[in-house]
Amino acid sequence: xxxxxVYDVDEKRVSKINKYLKRYLIWVQxxxxxxxxxxxxxxxxxxxxxxxxxxxxxxxxxxxxxxGYVDRFIIGEKRDLNVI
Amino acid sequence: xxxxxVYDVDEKRVSKINKYLKRYLIWVQxxxxxxxxxxxxxxxxxxxxxxxxxxxxxxxxxxxxxxGYVDRFIIGEKRDLNVI
Numbered sequence: 001x002x003x004x005x006v007y008d009v010d011e012k013r014v015s016k017i018n019k020y021l022k023r024y025l026i027w028v029q030x031x032x033x034x035x036x037x038x039x040x041x042x043x044x045x046x047x048x049x050x051x052x053x054x055x056x057x058x059x060x061x062x063x064x065x066x067x068g069y070v071d072r073f074i075i076g077e078k079r080d081l082n083v084i
Numbered sequence: 085x086x087x088x089x090v091y092d093v094d095e096k097r098v099s100k101i102n103k104y105l106k107r108y109l110i111w112v113q114x115x116x117x118x119x120x121x122x123x124x125x126x127x128x129x130x131x132x133x134x135x136x137x138x139x140x141x142x143x144x145x146x147x148x149x150x151x152g153y154v155d156r157f158i159i160g161e162k163r164d165l166n167v168i
Contacts, residue, residue, distance in 0.1 A: 004146060006090055008114035029142055030092035031115065049159055058113055058160040062088060062146075069153040075133060076142040 009057040093141040
């Protein structure tokens with residue numbers, strides 16, 4: 001499936017969460033990750049996030065059966081988009 | 085259509101961009117907006133963003149034909165989700 005994940009975590013944890021998410025998805029913007037991922041890896045990633053997040057942190061995960069459902073437009077600076 | 089918009093703008097412009105986007109979509113996380121929107125309003129919104137963004141700012145817009153394509157999961161704090 002295809003996943004988009006956006007997070008809003010305390011500054012103290014940003015670097016740790018970023019590093020963790022890079023194991024599973026592609027970093028496309030400050031606090032946004034995207035990519036193809038299997039059910040098993042997605043579950044593993046979400047379990048790991050549960051352990052790492054603290055009070056006040058927030059993560060939204062959007063899931064799609066296929067990347068074909070998603071049209072993406074970007075204004076401004078791009079990051080790593082050549083690999084998607 | 086259904087839209088998800090994530091932005092990464094200089095701190096100086098966050099409040100202005102937030103206020104602007106609230107005219108069109110629903111604020112669901114720090115720098116994330118979502119909602120049903122028409123083609124005409126989406127174009128208007130993106131034109132307005134173009135005028136308001138400066139160098140270094142970044143906006144990603146994800147578009148879907150229908151909200152039915154999107155599964156959403158949240159970990160942690162929620163904002164305004166009762167209205168979606």
